[in-house]
Amino acid sequence: MPNQIDGRTGVILAAGFGSRLAGVDDETDLKPLTTVHGIPLIYRTIRSLSIAGCEKVVIVLGYGYEEIKEDILASYTGETPITFAKNEQYDLSNGISVLAASPQVEGEFVLTMADHILSDEMMLLAKSHKPPVDGATLLVDHKVDEIFDMDDATKVLSKDNKIKKIGKQITEYNCIDTGVFICTQKLMEAIKIVYEKKGDASLSDGIQTLADRGRMHTLNIGDAFWQDVDTPEMLAHAEKLLEAEES
Numbered sequence: 001m002p003n004q005i006d007g008r009t010g011v012i013l014a015a016g017f018g019s020r021l022a023g024v025d026d027e028t029d030l031k032p033l034t035t036v037h038g039i040p041l042i043y044r045t046i047r048s049l050s051i052a053g054c055e056k057v058v059i060v061l062g063y064g065y066e067e068i069k070e071d072i073l074a075s076y077t078g079e080t081p082i083t084f085a086k087n088e089q090y091d092l093s094n095g096i097s098v099l100a101a102s103p104q105v106e107g108e109f110v111l112t113m114a115d116h117i118l119s120d121e122m123m124l125l126a127k128s129h130k131p132p133v134d135g136a137t138l139l140v141d142h143k144v145d146e147i148f149d150m151d152d153a154t155k156v157l158s159k160d161n162k163i164k165k166i167g168k169q170i171t172e173y174n175c176i177d178t179g180v181f182i183c184t185q186k187l188m189e190a191i192k193i194v195y196e197k198k199g200d201a202s203l204s205d206g207i208q209t210l211a212d213r214g215r216m217h218t219l220n221i222g223d224a225f226w227q228d229v230d231t232p233e234m235l236a237h238a239e240k241l242l243e244a245e246e247s
Contacts, residue, residue: 008182009105010049010080013097013203014042014114015062015090021115024232030064032114033071036235037242041114042068046078048118049110053127056081058104059114060097062090095191095201102188111181111203115229117238118180119245122224129182135215136183138163138207140175142220147176148237152230154179154204158218163211166204175218178226182219186210 018031025034032042049057087100131137147153155173157165191206210216227238
């Protein structure tokens with residue numbers, strides 16, 4: 001299989017309700033359009049995937065589909081081509097959004113969330129990284145003591161740069177899921193298998209399936225920063241981080 005690093009697709013999961021962040025932005029109640037330090041979250045994420053070398057970006061929308069799509073089509077001025085996928089079952093787990101993007105994704109892809117602030121340093125790591133054959137790599141943060149909201153964080157147990165366990169409730173862990181994945185098509189396949197069995201599937205279900213095969217690797221982001229933006233408190237913390245970076 002040819003090296004896909006230069007031809008990757010970026011995938012942004014942006015289909016959820018985002019109810020915990022509603023009301024913090026006077027201009028919108030829609031999470032992807034919520035402004036953080038002057039820039040809406042979705043535009044920050046598109047830029048991050050461009051830095052990661054993605055030749056196009058697929059945005060998976062569900063709740064607020066038409067309004068978010070119209071805003072992006074009217075306002076986006078970047079050079080990376082954008083397409084949209086619709087998750088009709090956005091009330092289910094986030095793995096369904098990954099599957100919604102599948103028809104528009106060939107070869108390797110970089111997957112992330114619309115509500116994560118991601119440093120350029122981190123995305124350059126993603127750009128140069130090659131995932132395992134028939135597997136995927138998750139960028140992880142070993143700076144566990146610096147996580148702003150540990151209760152909300154997805155925890156990871158990594159050994160020899162491979163995931164052993166992942167989940168918000170696991171008690172044995174040594175790093176945190178940053179929400180950035182470099183993937184082969186096998187992640188899509190793993191999520192689809194779970195969905196066909198259970199009628200629902202999370203991204204973590206697919207990750208754990210690959211982990212059980214020894215095909216889910218981790219990549220340490222080192223000193224690079226990132227921040228999930230799920231609550232007003234997280235948003236305020238993200239703005240402080242960005243102000244510090246830009247000062």
